[in-house]
Amino acid sequence: MSAVLEVTGGTALHGTIVPQGAKNEALQVIAATLLTEEPVTIHNIPDIADVNLLIEILADLGVSVQRHDRHSCTFQAKTIDFDYLKTQEFRKKSSRLRGIVLLAGPLLARWKRAIMPSPGGDKIGRRRLDTHLLGLQQLGATFQYENFYYLLETKELKGNYVLLDEPSVTGTANLIMAAVYAKGSTTLYHAACEPYVQQLCHMLVRMGAKISGIGSNLLTIEGVDQLGGCTHHILPDMIEIGSFIGMAAMTRGEIRIQQAGVKHLGQIPQKFRQLGIQVVIEGDDIIVPRQEHYQIQHFLDGSIPTIYDHPWPGFTPDLLSIMLVVATQARGSVLIHQKMFESRLFFVDKLLDMGARIILCDPHRAVVIGLDWEYMLRGITMSSPDIRAGVALLIAALSAEGTSIIQNVEQIDRGYESIDQRLRALGAHIRRIEV
Structure with a gap:
């Protein structure tokens, strides 16, 4: 109805x-909970359809989701079910959500493989994925396109100098989340520097990431072996x-x-x-x-x-x-x-x-x-x-x-x-x- x-x-x-709470920030920081097996608690989550759909998809993927109230959740991603990403149910849900692309970076970083569906969400014109895919490729990922999905894999992500072709907010967020586990140093130039990207960086730093240049369009990320949990409040x-x-x-x-x-x-x-x-x-x-x-x-x-x-x-x-x-x-x-x-x-x-x-x-x-x-x-x-x-x-x-x-x-x-x-x-x- x-x-x-x-x-x-x-x-x-x-x-x-x-x-x-900010929708665009919520989508990024909720995706980032996949980067650790420890609990991450997020407050001031907006109770809106797009964000609730992403939370539902994470739960379907095997992430433990504990709702404290309408605006606070604790996420714990100890293991995930990759077979779910190949199901018709995932395809149907992901087609409604542009922010689903934000799962690619953390999945690739922690599990060495990811599936990135073609974008859903608003019908406001072309919203290409080149910035995401080319940036992840420069960090050591390979990808192929099959049945409306990009299949990404890597043996090991390695730090690199990445000049983004446009300051895409979701593209920058995806590359940041991938780079926190990449071996060595990653430089992202022409990066988006919106407050929501800054918030993602500050959250990752509290989890143990090493990120400098926050708030500018030049980010330097030193890869780490492991991230921990944290508590985060959305703007x-x-x-x-x-x-x-x-x-x-x-x-x-x-x-x-x-x-x-x-x-x-x-x-x-x-x-x-x-x-x-x-x-x-x-x-x-x-x-x-x-x-x-x-x-x-x-x-x-x-x-x-x-x-x-x-x-x-x-x-x-x-x-x-x-x-x-x-x-x-x-x-x-x-x-x-x-x-x-x-x-x-x-x-x-x-x-x-x-x-x-x-x-x-x-x-x-x-x-x-x-x-x-x-x-x-x-x-x-x-x-x-x-x-x-x-x-x-x-x-x-x-x-x-x-x-x-x-x-x-x-x-x-x-x-x-x-x-x-x-x-x-x-x-x-x-x-x-x-x-």
């Missing part, structure tokens, strides 16, 4: 909310924090986001301020006060600004969909340039149906001409194509006049925990209907 969200818009959101989810900033602005409400991990947010507050939204930092909390209007800030030469994605510490691509929606009711115009994924802006047609003024220039660029509340968006029936576009459409529905129906809500559930319940606590008129 599937579900839809029924949203009656036009109500300002008010109140306090605590962000969930707040920066994408959810940005989503709530957008919801406050688009509903002309006022929200306090508690325990936001402000020092790990990079350019996110600055980019929302570029749209004219007040983002007030108070300790580790973010306050978005009520605003009747918000003015897009032009560049210093007076030209129309461009907001684009870029590898960290640039602006995260996962928030561009939210920025685009928020700009629809701003005062002024902005160019949104999505560089990384060629299908991520295709949800714009739904916003046009709602009355937004947007010119889709090509698959990567859209010009948004803000309505400045001259007209309200109108409620429609629409389908969520991916996690971030789904929440962007939800934000549009919260601000719209009338009732919207959002189908394929399972996409939103993959990345946002109990979103309908948490929004009702802020005053939203939203309900989940089983269909």
Whole structure:
């Protein structure tokens, strides 16, 4: 049975909310529990579909999983069942999860063999595995492709100088997890340096890994023979924090986001301020006060600004969909340039149906001409194509006049925990209907 969200818009959101744990970090650090036979306890795990699916797959693989509560688990990978990786059940489950590729590095490092399925998850454009495979090959792995799977093997992983062809977050994480057991020294250059990659590195260091250069794009990893257990706490989810900033602005409400991990947010507050939204930092909390209007800030030469994605510490691509929606009711115009994924802006047609003024220039660029509340968006029936576009459409529905129906809500559930319940606590008129 599937579900839809029924949203009656036009109500300002008010109140306090605590962000969930970071999805992207959770997938990495849970995969890293395969690197030791000792217990690893992880706290602040988001209770969302993608993360729960990965935990379920680890349990199916033979990992002992002890759930202390919805947000804390202890994992112990003494042995695993490699035959499970060849089953139809694994193929079916892994096809729903992009993060399944993160098992390759730790499996190869500890058991000398791994299976990497073709990526699942969002339909936002091509998401190639070259960075993973070529990097692992440089560490001594061989691979072949059979029946939609990459089969990887190694006699011994050996440290090497690896220049990544792109700063892929999951690619970097996979190579780090493989390199911690590689013989000798590994240098990863052009590595991703997102806070979530830093968190993975800090966790591995507590387990006994030797990693230097954390926080930069040049990592040096000295291989070790064994890793131990540890306890790890996941950061707040920066994408959810940005989503709530957008919801406050688009509903002309006022929200306090508690325990936001402000020092790990990079350019996110600055980019929302570029749209004219007040983002007030108070300790580790973010306050978005009520605003009747918000003015897009032009560049210093007076030209129309461009907001684009870029590898960290640039602006995260996962928030561009939210920025685009928020700009629809701003005062002024902005160019949104999505560089990384060629299908991520295709949800714009739904916003046009709602009355937004947007010119889709090509698959990567859209010009948004803000309505400045001259007209309200109108409620429609629409389908969520991916996690971030789904929440962007939800934000549009919260601000719209009338009732919207959002189908394929399972996409939103993959990345946002109990979103309908948490929004009702802020005053939203939203309900989940089983269909």
